[in-house]
Amino acid sequence: MTWKNNCPPPTMAAGDQRHGFNVLRVEQIEDIRVTAYEMEHVNTGTKVLHLHCDDPENLYAIGFRTPPTDSTGVPHILEHSVLAGSEKFPLKDAFNELLKGSLQTFINAFTYPDKTIYPVASQVRNDFFNLARVYTDLVLRPRLLKESFYQEGHHLEFTDPDNPESELTISGIVYNEMKGAYSSPDTLMFKAIQESLFPDNTYAHDSGGNPEVIPSLTYEQFKAFHRSYYSPSNARIFLYGDITTEDHLQFLAEMLSGFGKTAVDSLIVSQEKREKPDYLRGAYPLGKEETAVRKTTVNSAWMLAENTDIETALLLKIACAMLVGSSAGPLRKALIDSHLGEDLSPVTGLEADFKQMVFAVGLRGTEPDEAPRIEALIQETLQKIYTDGFDPELVEGTIHQVEFHGKEISRTSMPYGIILMGGAYHTWLYGGDPLAGLNFPLAIRQVRKRLADNPAVFQRMIKSWLIDNRHRVLSILEPSSTLIEERETVFRQKMTDLKASLSAQELEKIRTDAVALRRFQTEPDTPEAAATLPRLKISELSREADKIPTEKSLLQGVPVLRHDIFTNGIAYLDMAFDVSDVLEDLQPFLPILGKLTTSMGAAGLDYEAMAKRIALKAGGLSCHLASANNAAGDGNWQKMIFQVKALYRNVDEAVKILTDILTAGDLSQQDRMYDLIAARKNGLHASIVPSGHIFAKRTAAAALSLPACRDEQWHGRTQLGFMNGIARTGKGGHSDLAEKLDRLRRMVFRLDRLTLNMTADQEGLATLSQATAALLSQLPGRGAGDAPSTARPAALSYFVPIHRGIAIPTEVSYVAKAFKAPGYADPRAASLLVASRLLSNGYLYKHIRVQGGAYGGMCQYDPASGLFAFLSYRDPHIVETLQVYRNAQTFMTGSRPTREELEKAIIGTIGALDRPMDPSTRGYVAMIRDFAGLDDAARSSLRRKILAMEEAHLGDDISHYLVEAAASGIVAVYGEENRLRVANAALTGNSLNLESLV
């Protein structure tokens, strides 16, 4: 992908009429290189915004205002169900078929508190219009079959489906998804705040669905909600990319023909301001073995101004970022330094996904009776800031961050267009200017002017919107080790009562309905239905793998890779230090070393001063660890990678900051050190419930390959246990942590371990090279210093290959099974990539998600870590899921894919390989490939093998592999303790070793 540094010339003007659309406004925003067109469809009133630019990753998103009036989750269940099929595309699961066989770079749907958005993106024009065509039809004319409602929403069934004597239970994909969400403390805190601040409008309800309320939703209410809100008159369509506005309008005119204007009452009423602060106390589930001491979170939250009050909204965004956005933020600092809690509440910051914005801040790792002191501290600190004002450097640093992040082309898990889309809907949905949030240069000019007119403008914001604003809440969320059991007891009683109240006929109907649903789910689509979906041909795919410009050379003897890529005026520098010979007992310290190096003081400055310096001159400074096998299968690499990014004008200063932290980092401030450790420990702990499948995979895989072992040591449950230990022993001052870290950094931060990686255009590369040369002259060189061990570590022996069940407090489980797998050079790599896709979107999707009711079921083949893994996410089953995995292992032997299925999988696999990357990621990935010795010729050869894949070939390879790998398969299940015990009773001979989380 390439970007250029200019807006496309306008092709129409305000007042024009094209294809039945009125052009309302045309505006260019130079810094993000777009020409924006705001339009309206005359016949239906559909509003359209196109950001025309030269990005080939085009995005189409249709969004509706969908304010709920209850917590049945009807907007969310609808979001899942409309994508099943329409009259024109009468499939059982059109979404999954699109996912399988298109070059989509993004396909999803989002339920927000008041809107539902359906975005798709692709880099290939024909594919893009295919996707947009199907999506629009599905959304506007869905079939909404009863079966979809049962499957996605909720339905009753017997725990043993064929046996009416067994217990009744409720199943449904959204139902299980939300059970997972209601086990996460962060989600629960956020919901509590939302309900308290908005008691009188639509936000009093949970659009996602409260698991206790979801079962009360009827099929009729579900259909009625679609009729009310999914009309073109209530739609806002967001378009982004290099396809012309003209072509989009022509396409949309066709899509909207046949629809007229309808009156839709979807107005979101503002919450009236109240004069009395609210107080809340709630609970979240805690693991039985975990201590409840210092596990409470306390939050203050305020309702702020309307999103559409653009000037106030902008000033508030900056004011809130100054308060808590960096380590130099005075409110963040006061809370952390108070030690009333361990780290900042994850529900901290400004939230703009409501009509009236919300600001929240608080502490995690505290006790309920600290709440009044925490609240008082917040108020006192705000008062002090109001009186004394903000540090001018902090003001400048925060404005610099707005500029930097406005300018940066960033595409991580989502297209860049999605980021712009989010900003547009924040104002557009409420009748405001959709471009207000995107035009950051204008915003910065306005802020500077306001600041010049009134230097106390931010203090005034704080006074009126925080200090004097009594529309706020103090929310306490405490741990409960009995909550899950209580919920389950109530649920079982409900089911028992329900069953007792039903006649034999009614019970029989539940059984036959469930059987019918299962039959519906197992029957494949007819060939005629399948043929309705437009699809690319394999011949339309490019044969060659995308190449990333890379020039290799030496800078003062250090290997350097330079990537000449357009970056919109931002320079990216990666510094990768080899850590493969770091002794085993020091390996778990590496993540903390990275965290502390980037977040403590340096070169005579304390951490606050350093944080200010970073905010002023860098767009970000971070460190992470990465490891993978070599492509040839002859070893592996392990690196500690520092990354810094800066506007060209700040490169010198940014590299100096990096030099200071690497050569003159200050590890002496014990308090700060343990605050950071607590924050990392709590963050890791909180990420387990939302990413349980990843943790389960790490646990299962740890004994299978060295990169997997490192992943577990650095990022998994093992790291969490290690952090807990350090946090426990640390603060007394008896620890030798600082000493160990000092030894480690003297060993690691050296020239002879270093590879440099630079990404920018020619101008930026020259600046970077110059700045970096100065850095190198200060790093210790070869020879001297602590000599690392020369013996290769026996890391794998750290993890015993046994099946494990890890107890975590959640109502749904995460089931992983991992196997050793070959690397890139193996002739079967291409088959395994395609086969894992076929299984994920086919067999596993069907059995674990559609029939099992789990939120997700998939497999992954990762040649870089030498792993193949089956995973499930928010899964109501354990034993059944493991049986599905076993069946999947032999499924491909008996059931060869049809040519059509295979072609879809090939297209999907190529689509995944061609996933677009933002400029910094392209440079980074080129470096990773270099470490692994994966060259363009090998990538192109793999690609050609995928494109030429044949049915027999694929079946033989995967069957052969899975038979061979079966012996290495290791299971790890993260789930609730009782469920693990019940599962173990059924898993005779293969039982799980039950362990507590830490």
Ligand SMILES: [Zn+2]
């Ligand atoms: Zn969902």
